[in-house]
Structures are given as structure tokens and as C-alpha cells.
Amino acid sequence: MARRLQRLFHSLGAHSWIDEHGIVVRRYSPALPNWPVGLRPRIAMLSDFHFSEPWTGLEALEAIVDKTNALAPDIVLLLGDFEEGPRFSRPVPPHDWAKRLARLQAPLGVHAVFGNHDYPRFARKRHKAIVAPEALRALKETDIGTYVNEAVRLTWQERPFWLAGLGDQIAEHADGSRLADLDGTLAQVTDDAPVILMAHEPDIFPHVPERVALTLSGHVHRGQIRFFGFAPVVPSRYGQRYLHGHIVEDDRHLIVGAGLGHSGLPLRFDAAPEIVLIEPGGQA
Numbered sequence: 001m002a003r004r005l006q007r008l009f010h011s012l013g014a015h016s017w018i019d020e021h022g023i024v025v026r027r028y029s030p031a032l033p034n035w036p037v038g039l040r041p042r043i044a045m046l047s048d049f050h051f052s053e054p055w056t057g058l059e060a061l062e063a064i065v066d067k068t069n070a071l072a073p074d075i076v077l078l079l080g081d082f083e084e085g086p087r088f089s090r091p092v093p094p095h096d097w098a099k100r101l102a103r104l105q106a107p108l109g110v111h112a113v114f115g116n117h118d119y120p121r122f123a124r125k126r127h128k129a130i131v132a133p134e135a136l137r138a139l140k141e142t143d144i145g146t147y148v149n150e151a152v153r154l155t156w157q158e159r160p161f162w163l164a165g166l167g168d169q170i171a172e173h174a175d176g177s178r179l180a181d182l183d184g185t186l187a188q189v190t191d192d193a194p195v196i197l198m199a200h201e202p203d204i205f206p207h208v209p210e211r212v213a214l215t216l217s218g219h220v221h222r223g224q225i226r227f228f229g230f231a232p233v234v235p236s237r238y239g240q241r242y243l244h245g246h247i248v249e250d251d252r253h254l255i256v257g258a259g260l261g262h263s264g265l266p267l268r269f270d271a272a273p274e275i276v277l278i279e280p281g282g283q284a
Helices: 002-011 058-070 094-101 134-140 182-186 202-207
Strands: 024-028 043-046 075-078 110-112 121-123 126-128 150-156 159-165 195-198 214-217 245-249 252-256 274-278
Touching: 043 058, 058 094, 058 274, 094 134, 110 159, 150 182, 159 182, 182 195, 202 214, 202 245, 202 252
Parallel strands: 024 274, 043 075, 075 110, 159 195, 195 214, 214 252
Antiparallel strands: 043 274, 121 126, 150 159, 245 252
């Protein structure tokens, strides 16, 4: 009976308890101008877990991992906000969720950046940029790669590409400067192989140069609660501009995922939790 009620809840566009039946697999095959035609790794992108019981707890995570592995990705990218679930919830110890995320399988491995909720608050909407937040320390104990303003060169089927992970754009140092360093991150790219940029918040996109073939983000949850397709609250200075999906501006490409968990209220309405599967291709 509980399962039937949950499926009915999902059919109405509402999601509180995240389970395998309510998770959407969203697929994109962008034709990128700065991407080799023959390089087509399957990229699984997961973001905005906000691990908490009972909403997005360990049972939900097991379903997320199983569903992702079934897609047979070549690489898995985690776009941050592992911590700080909604109100009316119990936190999940980072060691517990990190151990289960380590079950994700991909030939090129699993790689993670961190979001604003992974850094401690020192004011209502301000987060302190510390060197090693709990989420980072938990993932360091696994085989998952962690990135804070770092880039690494990877090879798929003898073709190279760069994976760059931007530090969070909201977390700030004691002097008020932001943790995110886009120029410093991209300065680590030392050849002309294409670049994928992981950036938790999509607000960096207007500043991303053409050198980056594809930017991937989460953070905004597709508005989390939408009415008639409109999201009244979007945590972005650009409002609806980077709400969700594949966005192209000046021939630069961004994909924004809807995420999986909740922030604030434990409810998603007309904004289903999703796993994003991307198969990039070059423009012929």
C-alpha cells in the first residue's frame, strides 16, 4: 500500500521520499564545437543529494547507485551538495553515504566537486570556505576523485580530454573573497584537448570562455517546486535563465541537472529528481 501511495504521489508530480520509481533519467547528446567527433564517453551526472532521513537516505542512495550503474556510464560526475538536507530531517553521517557512493562503477572513475551546502554556514546565506569540509574528507576515504579549483587530464579510447572542477562560488574566505577560481582552474590545462568544467552553481557560465567545451552544473533543483511550469524561487542571480537543461549561449554549452534531493522544504513538485546521462559529440 505504501508503495502504491508513493507512486500515486509521483504521478501527480510530487516527490518527498526519493525512491527508484520517481527518479527520471534525463539524456542529452550535445553537438559541441570544441569536441572531437569520435570522442563519445557516456557521462552520468548526479547532483544535489542533500542526504537526509527519511527523504533522501541510505535506501534511496542504494537505488540511485543501482540505477546509475545500470546505465553503464564511462565516467560518473558528482556535482556537489551532499550535505544539509531539508527541514524536518535527520542528517546522514558522511562516512555512510560516501561508502555507498563508492559502489558507483565507471571505467574512468567517479569524480566530485562540492556545493555551498557542503561548507559550514556563518550567516543565513553565507558559507565559510574551509580547506577540508566533512563531505570532502568522507570522499577522500574512497576511490572518488575530489576537486576544488583543480583540473586533471583523462584519456578515453586513446583520446584525451580535461576534467576541471571549480571550487564553490558561494563559499567565501575570511577576507570575503570567493573560493571559486575559474582562471586558476583553467590555467592547469596545458594542451588543446577539450575541457569539461564541473561547477556546482550555473551562475559562473557567463564567465566561462569558449575554451571550455561543456559546463555541467546543478544547484537550482529546476526550481524544486514549480506551478504550471514556472518556478517562483530559483537560487540564482539570473533567475530562470539557467533553471534546467541544455543551454547554449554564444556557441558555449551548459547542462544543468535538476538534482536528486531537497533543500528547505522536503518537497519537489513538477521537478522530478533526476540522473543525467550525457553523450557529447563533436560538430561535423
